[in-house]
Amino acid sequence: MKFLFTFFEPVHHVFIWYSSTILGTLFLITVAQPTDQDHLNLVRRHTSYGDVLGFVHHGKLASAECYLGIPYARPPINDRRFAYPEPVDHWINLYNATYFRPWCVQFWYSDVYLEKREQSEDCLYLNIFVPRKTVHAKPYPVLVWIHGGSYQVGGSQLFPINGTVDNIVSHGVIFVSINYRLGPLGFLTNMRSGLFGNYGLEDQIVALQWIKDTIGLFDGDPNRITVGGESSGAASVSILATSPRTIGLFQRAVIRSGSAMSPWAIQSTNTDLNSAKLMEVTNCSFNDDKKTMECLRTLSISQMKNIWKLLADDGMKLIYSKSDSKSTNYNHPFLAHTYFTPVVDKYRENQSIIPLPAERLIRENARLPLMIGSTTGECIAYVSWLAYLAENDRIDLCNIEFVAPSFRFKNAEQVKQAIYQHYFDNRPIQHDTNLSHILVKIVTDQNIKVPMMKEISYYTNKNVPIFVYSFDYSDDKLQNMHLSFAMRDQGAAHGFDLVYLFQSMSVLDPRNITVEWASKDLNITYFIASTMTNFVKFGNPNFQTESNKLQFHWPPFDFPSSQQMYIGSQIKPNKVPFELLYFWNRTIEIIQTLSLQHDFIFEPPTVSNFHCGVFEDYELLNYRVAFFTVLTLSLAMLFLLGFCCFLHVNYRNQEKNIPTVVE
Secondary structure: OOOOOOOOOHHHHHHHHHHHHOOOOOOOOOOOOOOOOHHHOEEEEEEOOEEEEEEEEEOOOOEEEEEEEEEOEOOOOHHHOOOOOOEOOOOOOOEEOEOOOOEEOOOOOOOHHHHOOOEEOOOOEEEEEEEEOOOOOOOEEEEEEEOOOOOOOOOHHHOOHHHHHHHOHHHOOEEEEEOOOOHHHHHOOOOOOOOOOOHHHHHHHHHHHHHHHHHHHHOEEEEEEEEEEEOHHHHHHHHHOOOHHHOOOOOEEEEEOOOOOOOOOOOHHHHHHHHHHHHHHOOOOOOOHHHHHHHHOOOOHHHHHHHHHHHHHHHHHHHHHOOOOOOOOOOOHHHOOOOOOOOOOHHHHHHOOOOOOHHHHHHHHOOOOEEEEEEOEOOHHHHHHHHHHHHOOOOOOOOHHHOOOHHHOOOHHHHHHHHHHHHHOOOOOOOOHHHHHHHHHHHHHHHHHHHHHHHHHHHHHOOOOEEEEEEOOOOHHHHHHHOOOOOOOOOOEOOHHHHHHOOOHHHOOOOOOOOOOOHHHHHHHHHHHHHHHHHHHHOOOOOOOOOOOOOOOOOOOOOOOOEEEEEOOOEEEEEOOOHHHHHHHHHHHHHHHOOHHHOOOOOOOOOHHHOOOOOOOHHHHHHHHHHHHHHHHHHHHHHHHHHHHHHHHHHHHHHHOOOOOOO
16 A cells, blocks of 8 residues: 555545654655855864865844755765764865755655655765854854654755754754664664664764864854754654763754654564565665675665565554454554664673663663653644544444554553553543543653653663753644644644744745744744753753743752653643553553463453444443343352252152052
8 A cells, every 4th residue: 555645635634644743743845045145254164184164144133154065974885784874085175055955865765855856875964054244253153963764864954044043042042953774774674683674763873973072163062062852863862961982072962753662663573574574675685694694785765665665564564454354463553653762782792772671761861961751742643644534434433452553562352451541531532522632641652752641750760960841832724724523622743843943934844834923932943942051051941141031940950759740821830740650651561461371360340342322321221230230140049040940849749650569
């Protein structure tokens, strides 16, 4: 089954918007390019690799020197495909850094906007935006941003120059965005040292080393580097912030809407299986790693893209089959199409980036000050897509198999009973206005919120400074453009915070829609931009040396107060709902470890297959249960009474037939 969708038909719009926002901003057009006026203001910097030519961009709030498409490693092509990134060569001539270089090869469904991107394996470039003529003191702190996109798509080019300069650089911060290898080119592995995987993470580490070594020549402070990211970019930051390979490369971390502990973030088994499938289909599967590598390096990009789509289509079959059979498909769309991801690579010994499972990695190695948070309706897009399918009779939206797929759990039926009890309060699942809200919560809690709560608790236990937020702001125009099928008023969707941070729809919508920003929107932009850049500068989102325009205080997270900053129509502290963590981390874990062989089974009230309309009325259900229970007992009593009467009559007849004995 193929998905050749355009954005101008409703189903295609819903599916692709889900795909592009569920765990990363995926289908993104090339955003604001330098103007002719910008090129009239050329600037030059000297680096240890050679001189670079950039330009000055004048925004509404600030000016910045922009250096686009600077190489940080040699092109990962030919013999460097599926290999460590190598340091970039020096250049003799002046390097032209006035335009974006190609996107890394993108792995996704066929789409007209995606195909317009210039893509290449030669893609290991970064972009640098430096404050110009500012009151802020040099050297400037640095924010390095890792883009999202389910590890399959995206690029450093997606962040608009205007929003970057006005909302981040204007606060006296250097902004650096980087490319890294994606899909199988970035994460293919056979779980051995020969084809070790994690190439995309290796790219990120080499980029960070280049920045630490070179940023001083751009007026940056190599000892005040913060790494941030959103979605799969956030999961990358979560990994890098606790990896033994990155000690000393950066000092703080910003994690938005993702975690290394998210179920889609580090999938060693899935990536191994998908890699094996790719090698099998291309006849590149050999016991000799050298032969395997030689074969893989001869594959064309189109071959790899076709196999990626084959894997994706296999993952979709369960959704479209209308079958009640439980999923054993490890490529379920619930995991946001993350078919090739980072893996636990302890087999690499001293070169390992992820030597431990994510939970142990973070629990044992949390060390850096952290800003972390999510939107309130992270997985609205996925449920919106399911709602479309249900509306067209493709699936039963009330079957919670789609939001809590069986392949994720041991004792899956008991787990789903517990989920039903917790989220629906044992009431029948009905098609009403509250259903979509509950389904969004179930998916969001599993994929984003609970993993992030775990991360928060582990950092807090290490006494590391941590600042937590919950983003809940969206206005009618943003919801009307992207939400449908009763999905409005469910909270802020995945990526909405980036729309306001960069003040551009281009980070979310491939059609590059222009939006008129109201004053309340600009206040939200100011708040999230200033607090993040304050954290980059001071390790604290509160104003330190500037006037507090918004008159707020953001408390650091601790137990037992559990306070976070709620960012909505009002901005105020509230509490992190840690009861979710108890449910998923304790109750569900206990249910999964129960031994069915010892007859110890969790059995809350059941709902057959969790389908809509199983019971029309909850109160009537109680009477029905009581009625049939009494009826059954009455029939049993009548049967016993009849049987006793039969025995009695039979006994009396036998007594009459006994002959009289005369002595």
